[in-house]
Amino acid sequence: MITLTEKNKIFKVFMEMTYGCNLKCRHCYLGTDINHVQTRFTLEKAKSILDELKAAGVVEVTFTGGEIFSYPHALEVIEYACDLKFLVTILTNGTLITEKIADKLTQLPISEIRISMYGTKEFHDRFVGIEGAFDKSLHALQKLNEKKKNFCMASSVVTNECVDSLLELHQMLENRELDIV
Numbered sequence: 001m002i003t004l005t006e007k008n009k010i011f012k013v014f015m016e017m018t019y020g021c022n023l024k025c026r027h028c029y030l031g032t033d034i035n036h037v038q039t040r041f042t043l044e045k046a047k048s049i050l051d052e053l054k055a056a057g058v059v060e061v062t063f064t065g066g067e068i069f070s071y072p073h074a075l076e077v078i079e080y081a082c083d084l085k086f087l088v089t090i091l092t093n094g095t096l097i098t099e100k101i102a103d104k105l106t107q108l109p110i111s112e113i114r115i116s117m118y119g120t121k122e123f124h125d126r127f128v129g130i131e132g133a134f135d136k137s138l139h140a141l142q143k144l145n146e147k148k149k150n151f152c153m154a155s156s157v158v159t160n161e162c163v164d165s166l167l168e169l170h171q172m173l174e175n176r177e178l179d180i181v
């Protein structure tokens with residue numbers, strides 16, 4: 001049971017739905033077993049946590065992982081949070097967003113989706129440890145933007161290593177009228 005008072009009220013919660021992820025980013029804090037599909041919450045547990053958060057007055061929920069879309073009930077949980085009228089944001093690497101998932105996401109009242117991108121294709125794939133990851137993330141970013149404007153953008157962490165490559169990425173996305181934060 002989540003008990004909050006006026007003094008310790010929580011506005012925003014991050015829900016890390018799974019440790020599973022299909023990438024192997026250098027900076028990932030989840031450790032070496034990241035590719036094990038290890039689900040943290042059952043669907044029922046995730047829903048009951050959202051019920052408690054709502055009752056406790058939480059306003060915004062950010063879903064992440066691991067990779068949120070490697071969690072088998074991701075869409076159901078996101079939809080449930082939308083039904084409860086949370087401000088919903090999603091952090092994802094974008095590589096597992098299929099046409100069907102993109103359709104569903106654009107139909108839901110989601111505030112924001114951020115897709116992690118770290119630089120040019122060569123840099124990005126090296127940085128996340130998987131060849132072809134850049135193309136999949138970019139494809140998801142484009143697809144979501146085609147279906148719905150102003151709710152999906154690229155986001156990045158800035159390091160000494162990636163700063164030059166990020167500038168190139170920024171220009172490339174700008175040319176395609178895509179946003180990065």
Ligand code: SF4
Nearest residue numbers: 021023025028066093
């Ligand atoms: S996409 Fe996120 S969860 Fe997956 S390896 Fe990279 S940082 Fe870790």
